[in-house]
Amino acid sequence: xxxxxxxFILFLALPLFNIVLNTTLSEFWRQIQDPVVLDAVRxxxxxxxxxxxxxxxxxxxxxxxxxxxxxxxxxxxDTLIDLPMVLPPSVAGLALWLILGPRTLVxxxxxxxxxxxxxxxxxxxxxxxxxxxxxxxRSARAAIESVDVNLEKAARSLGAGRFYxxxxxxxPMASGGIVAGWIMMWARAIGEFGATLMVSSNVPxxxxxxLGTYTLPTAIYLLFLWTISGAxxxxxxxxxxxxxxxxLSKRLLIKRRK
Amino acid sequence: MPSIHVDKLTKAYNGNTVLKDLxxxxxxxxxxxxxxxxxxxxxxxxxxxxxxxRQDSGNIFFDNEIINDIPPEKRNVGLVFQxxxxxxxxxxxxxxxxxLKARGKSKxxxxxxxxxxxxxxxxKHLQGKYPGEISGGEQQRVALARALVIEPEVLLLDEPxxxxxxxxxxxxxxxxxxxQKKLGITTIHxxxxxxxxxxxxxRIAVMGDNRIEQVGLPxxxxxxxxxxxxxxxVGANVFKGAVVSLDSKGEVMKxxxxxxxxxxxxxxxxxxxxxxxxFIRPENVFVILExxxxxxxxxxxxxxxxxxxxxxxxxxxxxxxxxxxITAEVTKEALSELSLKIGKSIYVAFKATxxxxxxxx
Numbered sequence: 001x002x003x004x005x006x007x008f009i010l011f012l013a014l015p016l017f018n019i020v021l022n023t024t025l026s027e028f029w030r031q032i033q034d035p036v037v038l039d040a041v042r043x044x045x046x047x048x049x050x051x052x053x054x055x056x057x058x059x060x061x062x063x064x065x066x067x068x069x070x071x072x073x074x075x076x077x078d079t080l081i082d083l084p085m086v087l088p089p090s091v092a093g094l095a096l097w098l099i100l101g102p103r104t105l106v107x108x109x110x111x112x113x114x115x116x117x118x119x120x121x122x123x124x125x126x127x128x129x130x131x132x133x134x135x136x137x138r139s140a141r142a143a144i145e146s147v148d149v150n151l152e153k154a155a156r157s158l159g160a161g162r163f164y165x166x167x168x169x170x171x172p173m174a175s176g177g178i179v180a181g182w183i184m185m186w187a188r189a190i191g192e193f194g195a196t197l198m199v200s201s202n203v204p205x206x207x208x209x210x211l212g213t214y215t216l217p218t219a220i221y222l223l224f225l226w227t228i229s230g231a232x233x234x235x236x237x238x239x240x241x242x243x244x245x246x247x248l249s250k251r252l253l254i255k256r257r258k
Numbered sequence: 259m260p261s262i263h264v265d266k267l268t269k270a271y272n273g274n275t276v277l278k279d280l281x282x283x284x285x286x287x288x289x290x291x292x293x294x295x296x297x298x299x300x301x302x303x304x305x306x307x308x309x310x311x312r313q314d315s316g317n318i319f320f321d322n323e324i325i326n327d328i329p330p331e332k333r334n335v336g337l338v339f340q341x342x343x344x345x346x347x348x349x350x351x352x353x354x355x356x357x358l359k360a361r362g363k364s365k366x367x368x369x370x371x372x373x374x375x376x377x378x379x380x381x382k383h384l385q386g387k388y389p390g391e392i393s394g395g396e397q398q399r400v401a402l403a404r405a406l407v408i409e410p411e412v413l414l415l416d417e418p419x420x421x422x423x424x425x426x427x428x429x430x431x432x433x434x435x436x437x438q439k440k441l442g443i444t445t446i447h448x449x450x451x452x453x454x455x456x457x458x459x460x461r462i463a464v465m466g467d468n469r470i471e472q473v474g475l476p477x478x479x480x481x482x483x484x485x486x487x488x489x490x491x492v493g494a495n496v497f498k499g500a501v502v503s504l505d506s507k508g509e510v511m512k513x514x515x516x517x518x519x520x521x522x523x524x525x526x527x528x529x530x531x532x533x534x535x536x537f538i539r540p541e542n543v544f545v546i547l548e549x550x551x552x553x554x555x556x557x558x559x560x561x562x563x564x565x566x567x568x569x570x571x572x573x574x575x576x577x578x579x580x581x582x583x584i585t586a587e588v589t590k591e592a593l594s595e596l597s598l599k600i601g602k603s604i605y606v607a608f609k610a611t612x613x614x615x616x617x618x619x
Contacts, residue, residue, distance in 0.1 A: 070272075148341070148343060150339045150341060150343035151343050151345060153305070153308070153310045153330075153337065153339075153343070154337060154339065154343040154345075154401075154404075155345075155356065155360070156309075156310060156329075156330040156331055157308050157309075157310070157330050157331070157333075157335055157336065157337040157405075158331075158336075158356050158357035158360055158404065158405070158408055159331045159332075159357050159360040159361050159408055160331055160356070160357075160360040161329075161331050161360075164360055168356075168360075169345055172347050173345075173346070173347055
């Protein structure tokens with residue numbers, strides 16, 4: 001039992017630590033000051049933050065509806081929301097490409113409004129939102145479900161309107177799970193690769209003047225074809241982010257259970 | 259304070275009927291207890307009256323006004339739940355103040371009114387604590403104070419004592435009854451506890467599946483049930499039978515129940531041959547060793563088939579000669595003085611006035 005567990009942990013840990021061994025501190029420092037890498041960091045932070053804010057705006061209301069209401073077709077919507085989590089990101093990328101392309105109905109309409117999406121940083125946000133939003137819906141839904149429905153009823157009977165009750169009772173009590181979901185969505189968004197690669201034009205940027213369409217994950221893939229140490233630097237940044245955020249969201253969920 | 263009038267209320271969840279053409283009238287300032295088994299739809303009825311759920315059909319009136327379309331926050335209904343439903347992230351003070359803040363009252367008014375209600379329920383010393391830090395009895399006082407702070411015209415209590423210890427429960431019953439009388443709030447109190455219903459109610463409505471079976475004063479419900487359902491629910495002995503003869507003076511009648519001829523108090527409107535149910539409360543059934551010295555009209559031989567001892571009394575089930583069973587409630591003293599044991603042959607005796615009859619529908 002112990003041996004198997006040990007082997008399993010080693011299998012997970014070794015490749016990850018090995019990334020760090022493939023560089024030196026000075027090389028890492030030099031690489032992350034590279035304008036291309038810096039721009040990828042910038043693009044990644046901006047896009048995943050925007051995508052996860054959209055996740056909050058649209059995901060929490062949906063989570064509330066799913067947690068509190070019963071309606072025909074609920075199971076269908078439930079499945080639909082989980083789909084992006086189990087779908088290969090390349091399918092998501094293809095799906096978005098087919099709808100946002102210049103000759104498609106949606107794409108051409110958006111283009112006519114002067115709002116090109118495909119092959120811009122906007123497409124990155126769309127791809128990240130598409131792939132990562134289930135995290136916030138799931139987490140927020142579980143958090144809202146755990147708030148006793150009688151508390152909401154009590155608030156309503158005491159004179160609170162629907163939104164006042166939501167703001168003063170449901171959201172404060174579910175906030176741990178909602179924030180945890182937001183963080184998980186952010187982390188998933190910043191790690192998004194497949195769909196992003198397909199819908200953005202993958203133009204390297206130059207920090208600070210030129211905003212490109214490399215994100216950290218796509219930068220790893222494209223840099224690794226010509227300079228491995230740049231890819232390693234990007235990978236280490238993502239590794240640190242993933243590590244910190246996993247810990248953070250776990251702590252939030254533990255706090256919520258108390 | 260308004261009277262409440264519920265008219266032909268129907269509500270179903272996913273095809274399961276919970277309330278069916280339910281009618282109920284509660285007078286102004288009255289405390290009406292709805293007594294019924296778990297799952298008969300009592301809580302749903304309260305939710306609909308509070309506006310938290312919408313009925314499928316039927317109307318609810320406060321006085322003469324239909325309130326179907328008034329949202330819960332505008333109905334001015336106080337609600338108290340079985341699980342207290344206090345806001346765990348707020349202090350006792352904040353919980354009680356909630357309804358006033360939701361109405362946008364000024365800080366000084368909130369402080370004053372909350373203070374009054376905290377004093378009324380003797381929980382002022384708890385105002386800085388969180389619900390998780392106080393006992394169940396204290397939590398229910400807070401819940402009541404929170405409901406009263408909005409000065410509701412109608413108070414709805416959903417099994418408010420069932421999560422509390424017996425001692426606290428008995429104390430709170432009396433206190434809530436006093437507060438309700440003092441403030442004169444029209445109140446509907448839902449419970450499955452017979453003692454609670456008897457002690458607290460102005461009137462009791464017994465609820466069966468989906469509907470109200472009987473409404474009456476506590477004594478009427480417990481001593482003069484009108485249907486087999488209510489009689490069984492309040493623990494009376496129920497026999498099916500038919501009227502054999504009516505006394506010429508019009509006071510008593512003879513009833514045949516499975517070969518047993520009983521003498522019962524005459525009920526108006528019954529004729530010879532009518533099929534009836536008869537009800538006898540266990541505490542009106544006496545257990546005696548010899549039939550000779552009793553002046554009562556109903557004396558039957560039987561043998562004891564089971565004894566259930568309770569605090570202060572015992573329930574004895576006797577199998578009669580026609581193999582019907584009857585339950586008698588006797589004191590612990592009687593149990594030992596008569597040395598009652600399972601299998602022992604004894605007589606049961608009950609007065610004609612203790613036998614109630616109701617025509618079967």
